[in-house]
Amino acid sequence: MRFKSAQEFRKQPAHAITIMGMSGVGKTTLAVMLQKSGWFQYSVDYRIGTRYMDEPIVDNFKREAMKVPFLAELLKSDSIYIRSNITFDNLSPLSTYLGKPGNPALGGISFAEYKRRQSQHRSAEIRSLLDVPGFIERAHEIYGYRHFICDSGGSLCEVVNPDDPNDAVLKSLSESTLLLYIEGNPQHTKTLVERFRKYPKPMYYQPAFLERKWAEYKELKKISNDDDVVPDDFAVWGFEQLLHHRIPIYQKIAKNFGYQIPMEDVPKIKTETDFLNLLGAVIDRH
Numbered sequence: 001m002r003f004k005s006a007q008e009f010r011k012q013p014a015h016a017i018t019i020m021g022m023s024g025v026g027k028t029t030l031a032v033m034l035q036k037s038g039w040f041q042y043s044v045d046y047r048i049g050t051r052y053m054d055e056p057i058v059d060n061f062k063r064e065a066m067k068v069p070f071l072a073e074l075l076k077s078d079s080i081y082i083r084s085n086i087t088f089d090n091l092s093p094l095s096t097y098l099g100k101p102g103n104p105a106l107g108g109i110s111f112a113e114y115k116r117r118q119s120q121h122r123s124a125e126i127r128s129l130l131d132v133p134g135f136i137e138r139a140h141e142i143y144g145y146r147h148f149i150c151d152s153g154g155s156l157c158e159v160v161n162p163d164d165p166n167d168a169v170l171k172s173l174s175e176s177t178l179l180l181y182i183e184g185n186p187q188h189t190k191t192l193v194e195r196f197r198k199y200p201k202p203m204y205y206q207p208a209f210l211e212r213k214w215a216e217y218k219e220l221k222k223i224s225n226d227d228d229v230v231p232d233d234f235a236v237w238g239f240e241q242l243l244h245h246r247i248p249i250y251q252k253i254a255k256n257f258g259y260q261i262p263m264e265d266v267p268k269i270k271t272e273t274d275f276l277n278l279l280g281a282v283i284d285r286h
Helices: 006-010 027-036 044-052 056-066 070-076 090-099 112-131 133-142 168-176 185-198 206-222 231-258 265-269 274-286
Strands: 016-020 040-045 147-149 178-183 259-262
Touching: 006 274, 016 027, 027 040, 027 070, 027 147, 040 044, 044 056, 044 090, 044 112, 044 147, 056 070, 056 090, 070 178, 070 265, 090 112, 112 133, 112 147, 112 168, 112 206, 133 147, 133 231, 168 178, 178 265, 178 274, 185 231, 206 231, 231 259, 259 265, 259 274, 265 274
Parallel strands: 016 147, 016 178, 040 147, 178 259
Antiparallel strands: none
16 A cells, blocks of 8 residues: 555554565564554464465474384374474474475485475465455454554565566555565674574575576585585575575565665654654655
8 A cells, every 4th residue: 555645644544564674674573562552463474384384394294203213103193293383483393394405414405395395485475475455354354453464574575576566466465555664774684694694594585596596506616416515504695695685676665565664763663653653754755
């Protein structure tokens, strides 16, 4: 949604906002604050992990359990039950399932399997984003919520085309919600990279970008065999490439479909009123 003025925005009987941006810019902090103020909070990552990826995640748990004879016997006799325990605060089962490509002895998976899981995630993310309008309606009709906040996760930009005015996901989101991009800064980018070096984790890549960067990394490291890739080393190198790839896409989404604020504005938002006033000011400046 776009508005001609802050006045038009404030007159809305109900607000629906999708916040987007890189990890650590304050998306979840804002969403939690608004949830505590009576808004319905929709987490795209949670939806991915509990609705569309739950079965593959749990199957992977079972695959690992079957490697342990003691657990295998209990599992085959239905004596134990294995499930994922994803929460808004703990998405580890989802990221662990995505994995990292490279040497199996170092915890890696084959590049072919990695691409298969990436494809599953892409499909799940698109479907979870397209679920937003339905959840806005459900939040109001079933639970009586007036306002809706969507925490889009960090990879929305990877599954859309901001240059296409008819992109299915962006069209759906922009018609049902106000799109707000929280932009990081150079220091934030540096902090993300430093944090990632200490704690590398699986990420989602656009298919063509992944293929290109996988080949580029192997050439850079003079590696011919996929199994010789050190999973964490590629993850860190790929993450830095991914950061610079994502920022201009998010900026285009904001320019063509929504609005943008710097991450420095987020700590100033203490209440629902602060948030709505900030949005009003952004709309008037647009």
